[in-house]
Amino acid sequence: MHSLRYVINAPAPPRVAPDNSEELFVDICINILALMVLGTAVSKISSTLIELRAMNEVGDRQRREIRLYLTRQNTPFELITRIMKFVDYRLDKVSAISFDDGLISKTLQQELYISQRGTFLEQIPILSLCQAVFPEVFAEICAMLERHVFERKESVFTANSWASRMDITTSGTYSLIGDGRMPQLVNGVKWFSEACLFLEGLLHEGALIAKSFGETFSLEGDSLVRIEGFSFYLSFCAVECGAICAKEYAKDFLAFMQQSEEPYAQETQIQAGEHACVRNVIFQELYPDPRTLFINIDIWELYRGASDDEDEEEEESELDLSTFEVVVLAVSQEQKTSWLVRRTGGSLCSWVSACTCAHACTDADMHAPAHALMHGMRVHMRAHMHAHMHMHMHMHMHMHMHMHTHTHTHTHMHAQTCVPARACVHMQTHARV
Structure with missing residues (x-):
């Protein structure tokens, strides 16, 4: 007992009283338990080694069979070496055990x-x-x-x-x-x-x-x-x-x-x-x-950019007013009359009537004052004069006049008398070149 304890549970002899049976029984149980643990560990290790040997045995058997076959066929040594290297690589990549x-x-x-x-x-x-x-x-x-x-x-x-x-x-x-x-x-x-x-x-x-x-x-x-x-x-x-x-x-x-x-x-x-x-x-x-997502689109930037463009266009139009006035003075009364006749679809409306309607709009304090009317007429004259000079003196003018319902009655009646319904007092002109 002393020698067994010296190997497994040092130190030996145990510090147990000879007449204490309980301590002796516990000491014997500890020794037996230690032997069981060691035996189980050795058994597991040996079984694992056997399994590894069995797994390698299949590959070793295949290598041995291929080598014997190549040797019996009088294959050159260089070719045998190449084949065996490829077999080793293939066996490492592909498992020899089939999968169900x-x-x-x-x-x-x-x-x-x-x-x-x-x-x-x-x-x-x-x-x-x-x-x-x-x-x-x-x-x-x-x-x-x-x-x-x-x-x-x-x-x-x-x-x-x-x-x-x-x-x-x-x-x-x-x-x-x-x-x-x-x-x-x-x-x-x-x-x-x-x-x-x-x-x-x-x-x-x-x-x-x-x-x-x-x-x-x-x-x-x-x-x-x-x-x-x-x-x-x-x-x-x-x-x-x-x-x-x-x-x-x-x-x-x-x-x-x-x-x-x-x-x-x-x-x-x-x-x-x-x-x-x-x-x-x-x-x-x-x-x-992300560029197409709505949360990443800055609408204010687009709106501000559009407003800036409109302001620039207005500034450019104001800078060209002097040029427009020169062009308007160069247009003859006959050309103005022919332009009005073509625009109204054959109805004979004189230039004086159009000016009278503009004066009536000014007196009635409407939303389209005479300044806007004259500015629009200048824009149209500039565009049509440009077309007249480059296209055999043909001039096209588009005039759109709209009558607001809150104007004075005598002004509204006077405007209807002067020009047709589609050429009312409130004008919003658009040039066609």
Whole structure:
């Protein structure tokens, strides 16, 4: 007992009275409990090591089988080395243990796909908008992606080959080689041939070659069509909105490509995607332009600007009064009479009658005084004189006279006698050049 306690519960011997049975019993229980805890910990560690060995055993068995096969086929050593490196990378990326989808629900499967693939799909403008508006459809798109693994110097796609899918790079380093362009280094998340989702018969303008071990995902246009067809999670209105969103996006995307000088270039397709996404109706409703919001519009500034413009126009008109007077003096009595006859539709109203009506307006103290009348006549004369000099001496004048109901009765009767009803005393003239 002393030696056991020395190993587990030092110090030894215990400071327990030999004749105290209670303390001896507690000491024995503590020793037994310590042994149980140590045994459980050792058992857990050993079981974990066995599981790790079993997990690595599958990969080790596959590596061993591939190596034996290559050796029996008299494969060169350099090629064996390349193959084994690729096998190691593939086994690290792809789990050898199959996943049974029937063990979890469909909702959990979608959440699993979103957590695995949603981080790089969010960088694509249209898919980011889809995630914000239609998360169920975005989950279906994540499930439709296909994984591809490439080794060094392997082509993801070649120039002038048919573009049947949109490729998305997630890991590795690639080289984008275009016609007549310098090779571009591609790292991180990039997507290529987005236009093939809306077009058939599209060709790759360049080639994408892996410079290291890399992993990509691909999405085909037929997969998107199938998603819209069986997406029963959304209501009818949501499906219709999604169809309209996709249609507008595809239309703006292709229109931008047609207007560009290099429609099939990778940079053009990326710009087309951003342009089409910003012009989309759903995007504008979700992220409105701050300049178009009513709370950001200063109506007082607009009103004050309009008032300033009117004041400037009045000042300019006052500065040109002297010029107007010279022009009025140059107009003959015959030209005035012909102008009045044309304006009144053939009724013979003399210039003297018009002046008499203006005098009556002044005596009645109306809202359109004689000064405003003469100023309007000057404006009309200036405009028609300008047209007369440049258009074979033709003069057009538009006079609009309105009679206020609160004027004196004799003035109103006198005005009706002088001029027709459509040329009443209160004049608001408008020049037509």
